[in-house]
Amino acid sequence: DIQMTQSPSTLSASVGDRVTITCRASQRISTWLAWYQQKPGKPPKLLIYKASSLETGVPSRFSGSGSGTEFTLTISSLLPDDFATYYCQEYDSSWTFGQGTKVEIK
Amino acid sequence: EVQLLESGGGLVQPGGSLRLSCAASGFTFSTYAMSWVRQGPGKGLEWVSTLSPRDDTTYYAHSVKGRFTISRDNSRNTLNLQMDKLRAEDTAVYYCAKAKSRGFILGGTIFDSWGPGTLVTVSS
Numbered sequence: 001d002i003q004m005t006q007s008p009s010t011l012s013a014s015v016g017d018r019v020t021i022t023c024r025a026s027q028r029i030s031t032w033l034a035w036y037q038q039k040p041g042k043p044p045k046l047l048i049y050k051a052s053s054l055e056t057g058v059p060s061r062f063s064g065s066g067s068g069t070e071f072t073l074t075i076s077s078l079l080p081d082d083f084a085t086y087y088c089q090e091y092d093s094s095w096t097f098g099q100g101t102k103v104e105i106k
Numbered sequence: 107e108v109q110l111l112e113s114g115g116g117l118v119q120p121g122g123s124l125r126l127s128c129a130a131s132g133f134t135f136s137t138y139a140m141s142w143v144r145q146g147p148g149k150g151l152e153w154v155s156t157l158s159p160r161d162d163t164t165y166y167a168h169s170v171k172g173r174f175t176i177s178r179d180n181s182r183n184t185l186n187l188q189m190d191k192l193r194a195e196d197t198a199v200y201y202c203a204k205a206k207s208r209g210f211i212l213g214g215t216i217f218d219s220w221g222p223g224t225l226v227t228v229s230s
Contacts, residue, residue, distance in 0.1 A: 001168070034216050036151075043201050043220035044143075044151060055218065087151055092213050094165070095141065095153040 002026050002090050006098035012106040019075040021101045023088035028068045032092040035064055035073045038100075039084045047086075048073065078103070108132040108219040110202050115224030122192050122228070128185040128202030128221055136180040139205040139215050142187050144198035145223075154200070155187065158210040165212075170196075192228045199223040 003026040013019050023033065031051035036044035046055045048064035051071055061076040075082055083105055088098040114126040128140070142154040155176040156165040164176055175188040185202050203217035 032213055038151070043203075043223060045220075046206070046216070046218045049206065049216045049218075089151075089153075089216075091216050094167075095143075095156065095217075097151040097153065100150040 002029065002093060002096050004088055004090055004096050004098040006086075006088055006101050008101060009099065010102045010104060012104050013078055014106045015078055015080055017078045017106075019078055019082075019103060021073045021086055021088075021103075023066075023071045023073070023098050025069045025071075025090055025092075029090045029092035031067045032090055033064070033066065033071045034089045034091060035062075036087045036089065037082075037084045038087065044087065075103075108204060110204060110219060110221035112200060112202050112221045112224035115200065115226045117227045117229065118192055119230050120192060120194060120228055123188070123190045124192065124226060126187040126189065126200055126202075126224060126226070128187075130183045130185065130202075130204065133204065134208075135178075135183040137208045139210040140176075140178065140185045141203045141205075141217055142176060142185075143201045143203055143217075143220075144196075144226075145201070146195070146198040149198075152198070156215075157185070159205075159208070160210070163210075189226070192226075194228050197226060197228045199225050 005024045033051045035048040038044045052064045085102045109131045141156040157176045173191045177186045201223045204219040206218035
């Protein structure tokens, strides 16, 4: 089974910061990688799919990159609405999630 | 507008059974793969099961295989999850999710719409 490892687990940042979250797959998954944002008490929201494709309606400050086993989610300039938990998910052979990265206010 | 609404959650004793349903609207239900994903209290997301739209091929996480059964009723636009032999570690909010595109490819199917979730608590 593919394992997905995100880093860091928690990230403290300020409004306006550039933020980068990393996701590593235990085996190559091409670009079958998605990123979700989740806020407390809400379902996840799809941000990025196929590693770098922006979901409709998602602001352009969000971007994704990578292929194979290493992927990144970048928020170019953090807004108050962006403080949330972010998950990567592979969908190459199954649908395994990373453990999540909580972006909190510094 | 796509709408998904889960129901059927509640409190059940260890070893018991529960059947979750997800009512879908706003899209041609029969042509999309559907999934269940859960989230334990204070924990991350865990994929549970996926059902293809045409041949009803099913996929399960190791943690639920042999205990949970996913199914769909295309005439009622409903996705179901029969959960048997429940354990304390099955306690979670259960979300249903719709595939982003019609059809199904293992390796290429992602889920873009989610319901609000239903809480399942397994406890004596």
